[in-house]
Amino acid sequence: MKNFCNVLKKKNYAFIYDVYERLYSLYGPQGWWPLLDLITENRDKTGVTGGYHPLDYDLPETLEQQYEIILGTILTQNTTWTSAEKALIKLKQMDIIQPQKLLTIEIKKLKEAIRCVGFHNQKSYYLKEISRFFIALDGKIPSRQDLLKVKGVGNETADSILLYAYKQPEFVVDNYTRRIFHNLNLINEINYIKLKNLFEQNLPIDVPIYQEYHALIVEHAKRYYQKKPYGVDDPLKE
DNA sequence: AACCAGGACGTGA
């Protein structure tokens, strides 16, 4: 039985890297995670995904940028980035994209500011929770385990924070990932951890690749996997 | 007018 499992593990998942290269050649670098300053700075230049910071993998460079990314990961849960960005801009106008300041804002005002993202009752609470956590970190990199203890931070958000705010090699899985690879009849696994491991075991341990791959999956899914039937005219099928 | 969005949580099998 044990041997049988080992045989299964040796199954060829080379397509995982192939798909990455294919998507990269289709769409190019996505430059996630988007930061407000760079969005407005680059919006007109690229136009495609809204700019971001293509090929600059040193970002984020400041605590404030890290914190902004973390707020974004919560705000964009089950919501379009467009809505999340609007909420972030409001928070910036209120000058509370700093954990200490955000904590002083009364919950009622915070709810109103982020209303457009939906789930504002719980997300406003989550934003305060992650802010306390961020302050307690005092600049240190959080463990995945500790992140998951924070209310509002699940598997995907934890990995997003680690990968994009802290440049840790944690592959981010989302519903699009499941949808695309299932539709292509390549992977049937739905368990988050198992899927995550599958990707990580078949890719070089490389932060920029992890960052780009997840962003590319989202970009690809927006084009071919938003409305049913999924995958119509998906170029990956050719 | 349904359906989905860069999910997470609480509950009950």
Next chain:
DNA sequence: TCACGTCATGGT
């Protein structure tokens, strides 16, 4: 563990 209902606003 796993499936399911719930949270809520905005766009197509």
